Amino acid sequence: MIASYNTHVGDVLLLVVANDEGKKVTFERKENxxxxxxxxxxxxxxxxxFEAKSLLKSLTELxxxxxxxxxxxxxxKLNTALEKSGFAxxxxxxxxxxxxVAEIVEMVEHPDSDHLHICQVNVGLEENVQIVCGAPNASLGLKTxxxxxxxxxxxxxxxxxGELRGVPSFGMLCSARELELPNAPQVRGIMELSDDLTAGLAFEPTTMWHN
Incomplete structure (x- = not known):
């Protein structure tokens, strides 16, 4: 679930729980x-x-x-509010x-691209995940x-x-520029982290990345 707060349309908390896949959506409203x-x-x-700050006090500090x-x-608290409003x-x-932190543990070239790589990536889950990546510096063993x-x-x-040229991809490997980190190099290429970091750790830019 992705949560974001938006005052441009009022005091509103927006929750995304699934990909709409570009299909037509509609809505039903009950109370707020x-x-x-x-x-x-x-x-x-x-x-x-709607009127989210009255429901979640944590939002008042935003x-x-x-x-x-x-x-x-x-x-x-949100589930209680959904139930009170009549949603199941x-x-x-x-x-x-x-x-x-992610480690590329296997990598092959995409069969339908001259620049994409199909990577098996250790992200700290029970099994490795597949991520399609086009970064020129992607390499076996890289921590990113x-x-x-x-x-x-x-x-x-x-x-x-999603999929990239017909190949399933579970997320993306990131550059410092895409993460809008301070002094990020304005060039193509995913981040290169220390080999000492353990795959699956939550990424902390202040301690794990320096440029």
Whole structure:
């Protein structure tokens, strides 16, 4: 679940719980909560929580719009609000870090591209994940940063499982520029982290990356 706060349309907490896949969506509103869902399937893809600061006190400390990290207690309060408004859906708290240290453990060339690589990546989960990457510096054994599904990039882009030229990709490997880090090199290429870092650790730019 991706959460962001937006004052441009009022005191609203926006929750994305699934990829709408570019399909037409509509909504139903009950009291101060609107469920956003795909028209053809009825699948819930998001929620708009109006007058959000009155519901979650943690939001009162926000100084700008953008992504917010919800605690387990926040999610519990939101589920209570959904139930009171007459919705049967339940939100799931996800403690998994979304930007993590990643290690490329296998890499082959994409069969339908002259620059893409199909990487098997250790991100600290039970099994390695497959990420398609076009960075010229991608290499076997490289420690870098992966944005996992359910993450929001600094430019607002949402990361979901997808495909690149027909090959499944579970997230993306990131450059310092894409993460908008201070003094990020303005060149193509994913981040190169210390070999000493353990795959799966939450990425902390102040201690794990220096330029």
């Amino acid at each position: 909560i609107a469920r956003v869902y795909q028209e053809d399937t009825g699948e819930t893809v998001g929620w708009n929580i 100084s700008k719009n953008g992504e917010v990290k919800l605690s387990a207690d926040d999610v519990e 859906d339940k939100l799931t708290y996800d403690a998994q870090p979304k930007f993590v 940063v992966a944005a996992l599904p359910g993450s929001m990039m600094p430019d607002g882009a949402l990361i979901f499982p």
